[in-house]
Amino acid sequence: MVYVSQKNELIFPISEKYEEYLIDESKFMGNAESISFPKNEDEIISILKIMKEKNIPITIQGGKTGIVGSAVPLEGHIMNLSYMNNVKEYEILEDGTGTITVESGINLIDLKKEILRIFKEKALFWPPEPTETSATVGGIIATDAKGINAFVYENIQKYIKELRVVRASGIIEVVSKEDFNKVIGKEGITGVISQITLKLIKKPSEIWGISFFFENEEDASNFIDAVRNDVPKSETAFIGAFEYIDKTSLNLIEGRKPTMAKIKELPDIDENFECMCYIEIHGEDEGIEEIAGNLMETAAMYNSDPDTAWAVSGETEIEKTRAFRHAAPETANLFIEEKRREDKRITKLGTDMSIPNISFLDMIKKYRDGLSKYGLNGCIFGHGLENHLHVNILPNSYDEYLKGIELIREWAKYYLENNGQIVCEHGIGKLKKKIFEGMLSEEFINNYKILKKEFDVDMIWNRGNIL
Amino acid sequence: MKIAVFMKQVPAYSEGNMDEKTGVIIRAGLPSIANVYDVVALETALRIKEITNAEITVFTMGPDKAEDVIREAYSMGADKGYLICDKAFAGSDVLATSYTLSQAVSSVDNFDIILCGKQTTDGDTAQVSGAVAEWLGIPHMNWVCEIINVTENEINVKCQLDGRLSVIQTAYPCILSVEKSIFTPRMPSLKLKMSSRKKEISKITLDDLNDKNENNYGLKGSATKVRKIFPPERTAKRDIVIKNGKDGADYILEIFKNTFNSKEENI
């Protein structure tokens, strides 16, 4: 049944021009009958009322950059929040930091511009950054997205002062701090985040981005383990990011680089290099140098020539090397998009698991063994110090795609048996729900069921996510 | 062999904000970078150094903060750096900038090659290198897109002139402005970056120059004055056309045909 409001034109029937709203970066494609683009909380409530009367489920959408299909509708109505992207107010605090109140559909690119415009040389920022800058603040909170600086800046809750949510009842709730966790990371199943007051902090006075290159993966893994075992510190600086990128990822990036505006001017990577580690050091210059010197020595011990290591500083240059790291998932997703055009059943197949108790070397060996046992190609990148890698299976056929699911389940089983986590920052959505069918613990599922009961008995919001 | 490279610090980007009264771009809070064309000029010098073992000296004219450009140049492989900085130099236009730069290089050494970027991304006049050539009375090769051959005594280059390529050979000294496409600049190396922090940067003030008459520098020595800087008007919004497969291809073909037809008519 399609319900289309004629008078106020809040709701539009799905037609060819809205096709892009049926898919997200997971490349999983769904279906819907209608779509809306509310411009404020009142419009959210009006649309909700209409849908509730007809018992039509609503899928909430931000920037559609999610990679588990959680913003992809299976049926019913799409509520896309990209028009709710205004700054409502801001405050400059005495300690030099500030807060900014935004509508949830603002994306990171616009948020950064607004922060720069408002706070100027105060140099503030909002730390939760899942590297993909078209992600919206609402989507980031709903998925508890993290990104490369996560282990330094930690919990997203620290950077939220106030959260407003439109509940299924049509009531706008200012969520109490104790209840933030009933919204954060809950993939929109408890309501629409409509407005957020973000706490901004001071940018580090300097950032260095260092890229170490290695001629084999074992050297790189030993380097990572050495750093994990004795993380270099100084009084005025700290390691802010530690990312690993393997050869397949480097090849994918190099192949697409000429068409990627942000990185096309970076020099080509020497073909002899098998992998790289991208490390950021945040803080004061002297402290940064101390840590950089320490890392340089350790890397040299594992055969990374410090003459070949890149080192940049300054926001513009750091953005380039971050864009290079970001190109790893981007190009993996582009590979999947190409395969999906050949076979609509193919979607992204990426892991998001971490395991604290084994060495990086053992972890990567486990991934390599799995890939070769199943005869699959895959690219590997992710967060080195947290033993949290994203292995993206690159299937050439649907048959390989199915094998990939089997392999990911095999890894997940091992992780669960060894105190690992099988979902860290990407969420479960619809894709991981399918892939991990029968593997998520009852307690885990029950927690979501309890939340659904408390906030949305009629299952109006985001039907098909997690539960 | 001695190479001088001129590098300017520019704002990383412009938000198009302008002080309504003074007409000057508001730069507060905007990060600064080395002009991208000048990083390419430095890369060209480094490539020449790989062949001839030349010594590379970087010159930048700007405020104290412009020192960052020299540190960046050190971390890419430059040997020496000079910051040209004096209150007397403030407000320079092309005439005064080029005069100051030529006075500065002459005060340091006899350089075989001076390398400049094709243009800056802020002033954007692309005139400084030609003006320096004129002040120093040396050959000037503009828009160099390829180094064909370089030796201790001469250099042979390809220049991308309007609608044609020109191959030019000259003995030293000479000045070259390079196209961005000539080389992809290398990334700063960690080892050099670490050592660059401690490396000396020399400062050149009015006192160090041959001509010490301050009327020839800065605002006083400038023949032009920028009255207003403003972002260009936005062009009208265009419709988004969505077409599939063959329809899409036909539509694009039609646009091509119209474009080329109208070009032919113009000719």
Ligand SMILES: Cc1cc2nc3c(=O)[nH]c(=O)nc-3n(C[C@H](O)[C@H](O)[C@H](O)COP(=O)(O)OP(=O)(O)OC[C@H]3O[C@@H](n4cnc5c(N)ncnc54)[C@H](O)[C@@H]3O)c2cc1C
């Ligand atoms: C190339 C690439 C790299 C990435 N790298 C990382 C990474 O390093 N770390 C990481 O954590 N993630 C990463 N992501 C994932 C992605 O950016 C995040 O999941 C993002 O937070 C989703 O934001 P969005 O606005 O696009 O949300 P969408 O994809 O539109 O939605 C995601 C979920 O949030 C819900 N939602 C959206 N807005 C609201 C709202 N206002 N109220 C309630 N629910 C809402 C949706 O219903 C859906 O369940 C990457 C993605 C890409 C494409």
Ligand SMILES: Cc1cc2nc3c(=O)[nH]c(=O)nc-3n(C[C@H](O)[C@H](O)[C@H](O)COP(=O)(O)OP(=O)(O)OC[C@H]3O[C@@H](n4cnc5c(N)ncnc54)[C@H](O)[C@@H]3O)c2cc1C
């Ligand atoms: C905001 C702003 C305000 C200005 N206001 C005035 C004004 O009030 N009056 C006025 O007369 N002019 C003004 N100018 C012009 C300014 O003086 C020019 O930018 C300057 O003369 C250099 O010219 P250019 O940047 O166009 O260099 P280009 O000719 O485009 O540069 C070519 C090459 O010359 C070299 N080069 C140029 N400048 C330097 C430098 N400083 N140090 C080292 N190498 C260099 C570089 O290799 C560069 O690639 C203003 C410019 C800006 C951006």
